[in-house]
Amino acid sequence: MNGGNFMSYVIGIDGGGTKTEAVLSDETGQVYARVLAGPSNLNSGSRESIEGTFLKIFSEIKNQQPELFQHIDYCFAGLSGTENHVNKEFIEALFKRLVGGQFPYLIEHDAVNALYSGTFGEPGIVQIAGTGSIGFGIDQHLNKKRVGGWGYLIGDEGSGYAIGRDALQVIFQHYDRNQKETILANLIGKYFEISGDLKDIVPTIYQAESPRNHISALSKVVFEAFDMGDTDAKSILQRAAKDLSKSIEMILEHFPLSNKQVVLVGGLFNRNDVILPMLEHFLNEECELILPKVEPVIGSVIAALQQINQKYIPLQK
Template structure:
């Protein structure tokens, strides 16, 4: 028995074929696979190319795939789930057990090893997702960068630019963010930022990476940068708590997985979130991901008990490292 795991988001998509013990036999990567932000033709082409790549690598083992989980951004919206199910069914071996979810489930299971919990994702966008013991799924936030996605890389970038412009106008305090942003864009003055932001590229792609600038300045003790991180941590906590209230758990301590590029500096965020939680419910256990999201997709397909899931993911991660270095 082999398992096919797919993790797809707004930037890239990764898929693996592995044994039920976690030994990876094939790995493929391609671009984004969000059916809400690309044409049906482009989405079909992307998924087909991904599956065919795996098939070319292991044509014999591909036929032994019995379970597949695809966690894709946007798949549960509109009619995308039905379309994606039909597409993957046409590409996979007959009688393969297929399940679909938002990519948030992959990130959650990569941290809880297939157990119930809450995941706070923050990358270019941001969303909160919870899954209880019965498999019921709830979500909060993640309604798009134009009017939501608070706490995302884009949101942090916007807050960073606001602090820089206010400092330049003397409407706000001086901040290390000014020099850091100018160095990042390789500019000489604050007014030049406008041309970059409103240039040829999408503003979201230009602004989102500034979250790294803010986080680095916060680590260096800058007051404005730390205010920004404090603000988004309160936003995260509000969304996490709202998700919990929509989907309460029986456990006194609920595991909350922090996933996505914004949380690369995990300790910075966990310290602030723990401090907020102590002033409120004191019921959340904030953790980073145990594995890559694609590993969480494999666990979603297999539905293993915790101890077996840990054995699987340990082997999966070790196999992934070997696979990538060969």
């Protein structure tokens, strides 16, 4: 839209189940307004709260930059939960009501922002592994492919949840065999502040408000046990890395990528010293493993610029 010497101004939005972040930025990454708001995922918030989130975002950006707001070229919102078409239609209707006619917008899965936070808008794959897991790829023709992300009750292989669950399973298998004193079992007992019998943690888990988050948090304990040489912890982490590599390869099977950039996003890669070498070991194809270079909301800015045929050229490296 703007060409030559004129700046483009875009809004990038990164939204999830607990918080949503938005920035008004130009193509150099210069941020003119920033808003932090509540959830934007209909799977975790009410319709009212999500309306409130976007009302806040657009009105605060306008308040912070009334002049620039008149010159927005594009808005890209990468939001979790929008793979569900009912959710997506609700958000689209909401955007139409709030900013329809003022500037064009696109609502997409938040995996897009995550990908572009590592590839700066290039095609590639993002493998997310936090509490849950999902793989997502975009090829040179902007075809998209998602793998996994079916949630903790069905899959989420390679996620923090899967690691925590595997840890519980293995320590109770040892328990059943009267081999209760492993490094991992002791650390998990300590984590739950159990002084007596390990099986006393069972009611704690089932009565937890969110067993999912509780179990996922155990993945940190598994890394700790791995650092101390526990062989079960090693097997569990290797299994997770293997599952993540399978997810990546399923996307590569779906469409060939000349440049096999794989962005790794999520809490699991805080321990990239452990997970990256394991991933490299299991991947059958030569991939370039990348950790995010900018925040995901800047990934949304990049996606917005891409929609108006502009490239993101950061001011400083």
